[in-house]
Each structure stands twice: as structure tokens, then as C-alpha cells.
Amino acid sequence: MKRGENQMKFLKIPIDKPLTHVSSGHFVSPINWSHSKRNIDSFVLIVGLQGTAYIQQDKEKYEVKPGNVLILLPYTTHFGYEISKESVSYYWCHFYCKNSSIVDESTFTKELFVPKIEASIHNDCNYVMVPIYSSYTNTDRINILFNQLLHVAYSDYYTSYGASYLLTLIMMELTQQTISDHIQKLKDDETNGKFIKMLEWIRINIENNISVCDIAREFNYNPDYLSRMFKQKIGISLIKYINSLKITKAKKMLLCSDNSIKEIAYKLGFTDEKYFMKLFKKMENITPTQYRNAFFYTHMNNH
Template sequence: MNYSFKLLHPFLYYKSGEFSSDIPWKHKQMYHQGDYEIIFCTKGPLYIQVGTTQYVLNANDVLFIPPYTNMFGYRLSTNPVNFYWLHFFAKHEHSLLEDRELSANLSAIASGSFASSINDKVILPDFFHVNEAGKILIFINQVLDVANSYRYSEQENDYLVTVFLIELSNTYLMQLSANQHFRSNKVDKIKEWIRANLSEDLTVEEVARTFQLHPDYLTRLFKRYTHRTTLQFINELKIETAKVLLLRTNLTVSQIASHSYFIDEKNFMRRFKKMTGLTPTEFRNAYIHTHLNNPRIDPKIPLPTQLEKRMDIKRNI
């Protein structure tokens, strides 16, 4: 079952954070009164029950929790856990979309075309796994950064949350279309091989030679199924690795260049600037404000007055 939202208005940001625990822990019982929640797990397993359904979340799993539902941890996590959490409101009630209703649009999505019946919607399932999580991490950190720093306009996070949910929806739909109808086993194998050998100084010619393909044919194959060239895919993987390291570690730029599989720091900085428009240091400084909570710091965040007025919600939260 999929939740579908019309993009007539931006979603309304409520609260967000990053949770981390290195001691045995389980989620406390909560009730969502009108607000939706997204949980993006980066380290698990995490055991959460929503209503009567039990979920096990591992790294890169996404859980969507609708309003007016009970949720709680049904089992203790004995390994360290880490996840992002984001609460938001929608001005228009969601509708439910069956998988079979969605399947008719997958062909257009897989070919990179607009699917006219759903391109004005955000569509998310209750649970799915993100194959490539780099962009999702960037978007959620941007939301946290803005939420925890002064902004003259209260609407900025509404639009950031909207963009984040569109990105989640795009990721889900692209994966769904590939999994159900248009998956190229050869391209999938090549992508996995590239990921496994990213530490090598890979060239398009070397990748093509490994799979006994002509380099030009390999590039055409990649463009057909991934909408990027082979070289663009290799460089994107390296840059996404660098982005995550910049956000989640205190490593120096030089160390990050090495850990991101670049031969030298200057080449890394040049490619990073070209792909992001920022230097690595500028990128890191752009996301310095975050809210991290843990088993000992679990703040209860009240609904902002201005949000309550805009939503016209008469509830106790």
C-alpha cells in the first residue's frame, strides 16, 4: 500500500533530529496526533511496531508512519543504533494507492519521462530500502541544519521538507520501476562491480574490458538505464562518499579525498566544486547546525505557535 499526497501546497515542517545510542535501547511508546513521521535508519537493527505491524529497520531503510497511530519499540536493540527522524504535517489528507494502480506509470518513470498522472504527487510506501542513500543523507542534513539555525522566514523548512519528500518519492519510484519491469541485470552487475572496486583508479575502458564490452556501448547502456554516463556514475559515487564523510566525520579534506578514492586532493577539490558548486569546506560549513538526541537527551518539542495557526489544528501535542 502506498500513501499519495497532492503537491498543491508545501508540507509543513514540525520537528526533526538525529538519534544515536550505543547502549541497549528501544523506542518509547508514542502517538501521532495529526503529524506524519519519516524514520531513516543509518545503523540498526531497530525494532518498531506501528499499530499491529512490526518492522525491522537496518541501514538505509525508510519507515513512514501516518497520523493517529501508536508506535513503540517491540524489542530491545542490543547493537548501536542511529537514525534520523522527521515529523511534518500535510494540508491535504493523503489517499491510498494500490501497487497495481501505480504500475501503469512505471514505464514512463523508467524511461526518464514525466508520468502525467502522478508527477504532481508524492508517493511513499510504509516501508522501503534505499539502494543509494547519499542524496537522502544530504537532504535530511539540510533540513536539520536549517531547523536548528535562525531564519527570517518560517517557510524555508516547509519547502525543504517538501523537496526531501519528493526526493524520497523519486527514489522509491525509480527503484520500483527498475525492480518490477525494467531492470537490466548487466547494468546492475556492472554498478555493483564499480562500487566494490571504487578504491581502484577506475576508467571507463577498464570497466568495459572487464565485462567484455566496447566502451561506447557501455556508456550507451548506462545512459539508457541510469540516465548518466559510466564516468559520471563513477564520479558521483566518489562525491557522494565525500559528502557523507564531510557531514558525519571530522576528517580533514585531505583525508576525505583519500577515503573517497581520489588520487590527489587537488583533483578531488576540483571535481567536488564542479559537481556541487561549493568547495568541500564550504559544503561542510553549510551544514554545521544539527539536532542530535540520544537515550539521555530526548527533548519533547512543542508545536510552534505559528504552525498551529497555519494548520488550524486544535489538538494537544
């Protein structure tokens, strides 16, 4: 539980190269313990195992219990704001990473959550997004990976990169579980169940020239209400969502077929080839022809 809870924030980290493991361990506190005050240059990953650790990071207060994961940021003062009367236990890991950023929940939804819902989209993602603070219902895999990390970090392993790769895998697992938990929450709610069906309907009909009014009529919504509701749930507009699916499919068709740009545009429900090309350039910062020329041979050379 987090006191004074705001919109969830995520740490976004590229994983083209592994995160850099610095040190890690399994901490067990005495009774009547409080976290010391620190301001350090590395990130700290904390996975709660037993008891409750009361940790404040700047103005935000967190209660780290079993199943909770907290990331402490570099050059940010953190300390125990309350004494833990019972013994506290947690895994911890100090690490460095390059080109990281803090993003909000709408970015997570747009870049990871929505593509995961759409089974037709293969998301070759080269980064992780881990909540600064979150609770996980199934920590078995996380705990197993952390045990492996500690084994590699403190055994006579032939390369120090082993711990860094395992840490990166832990962050990938946390990202995957966050996505899965979000999907399950949608499915558990009756209203959201209808929303999932709507996303599936859009996916099936993505090659047609579907509009907000078409979707609203199919699912008995007022078009204006549907647009507001969709933006609230997903974080992007319904039109932008539809266009993103069309452009994703267009990219695949550019690499896997000999269809002309005009043919691809029409197959995806665009009545205006020039509008399709303009939209593609806006979303991908490259024209359809440039995309095909840049990636076609790379794709053909892959199994």
C-alpha cells in the same frame, strides 16, 4: 526487512503546497534501547543510519536498518517490539500534510511507474507517493537533503517555510528513487527485459490500431497469457494501458495542433470518432472539445 510482508503500501500526498515541517532531528540511542510507545497526531519520517530499530505500527513489525525508510502514521500506536542491543541512529521528522491517502502498489504503478517508463509522456505530477516502508540502495542524496533540512530547521533562517520545502523535496526524492528502483528491477530480470521491449514497441506503434493479438503475435505470447501477465506486472489491463497512452497523446495533439477531433482520432488508430470521444470523456471526465477550449490558450501562453 519487514516481518509478515504484504503488498507495498504508499503514502500519497499532494504537493501543490509544501508539507508542514513540525520538528526534526538526528537520534542516537544508548545500547539496549527500545522505542517508547506513542500515539500522536503527526506523521513521522524515519531514515535508518546505524543499527536496527525494531518498531511496530499497529500489527505490522518493521526492522529499520541503514538504507531503510519508515513512515509512522498519525493516530496509530507505534512502539519498540524488541530491544536493540547495539546503538541505533536515524534521522526523524514530524510533519503534517493535507488530503493524504494510503494507496496500494497497483496505484503507484498506474500513476507514476508506467508514465516514467514511457519516455514520450511528460508527467506533470503534483503529488508524491512514498512507500510506508522501503529499502533504498543509494541514500547519499537523502542524507544530504536531511542534513540541509536540519541546518535550516535549527538555524536563524528568515522563514520557517524553508524546512517545509526541504522536507517536501526529500519526499520527492524518495518517490523518484522508488520509481528508479522499480525500473531497474525490471531491467535486471531477463523476462522483464522482454517486457520493457514490449512497452517500447507499444509506445512506438501507439498511433496504429494495435490490439492484444497484434502484441502477442509480435512477442510470441498467447493473447490470454499476455493479458494476465501484463495485469500482474503493471496493475492495469493491457487494453486500458494502450488507451491511456492514446488519450495522453491525444491531449497533447489537442493543444499543439489545429487537427480536428476526427483527424486526431484517426491519427491515433481509432476507426470510430464517436468511440474516441466516448473513451476520452470516460478517462478525463471532459470531452476533447472542452479540453481543447479549457487549456489551449493557457498552453499557447506558455514558453
